Amino acid sequence: MQEALTPELARRCGNEECDIDLATVPGLKDSERYCSNPCRRRQYTLNRRRAAEKxxxxxxxxxxxxxxxxxxxxxxxxxxxxxxxxxxxxxxTKDRSYAACLKRNYGMTLEEYDERLEAQGGRCAICRDEPTKKRLHVDHNHQTGLIRDLLCEWCNHAIGKAREDPARLRAMAEYLERHQPTAE
Structure with missing residues (x-):
């Protein structure tokens, strides 16, 4: 019968800034010294910095x-x-940087972005304006992460400020129509 490890014998992550017990990490081999790749890289950087100080x-x-x-x-x-x-x-390059941002934030490639942009005729999906100086924003559902369409900065911010609530947006439109100046 195998006895449980005492706290003194528990294997800890090799990153001195991490205090995770390696026995609690699922799928980890006995020969591994770190709980994750970020911990391994962080300790490597710390060791290099210490060596560089000398x-x-x-x-x-x-x-x-x-x-x-x-x-x-x-x-x-x-x-x-x-x-x-x-x-x-x-x-x-700006394209390389933007491509990395698209991949990281939306799981989308620059080619997929360009295809969507072409399908929309290079215009915002709501107001149909062309972007002035920036690219169109990738609109997505914050709960599901699903990409909807490409929007200009103003339309994207309006949806965000309305908390993606269609009822709130309808109420805003009705409010604006009620307070529209009349031509006399």
């Missing part, structure tokens, strides 16, 4: 020069500040 100079992975640690904006990273800036500009 350095006075370091080899940059970009320019391959040994530089004083002050040249590294984040000394635990592999690139000096100037190489990181150049690499970031090469990698970053």
């Amino acid at each position: 350095l006075t100079s370091k080899l940059c992975g970009g320019c391959k020069e040994v530089l004083p640690i002050e040249k590294f904006k984040q000394p635990w990273r592999h690139y000096c500040a100037s190489c990181a800036r150049v690499d970031g500009k090469k990698y970053y």
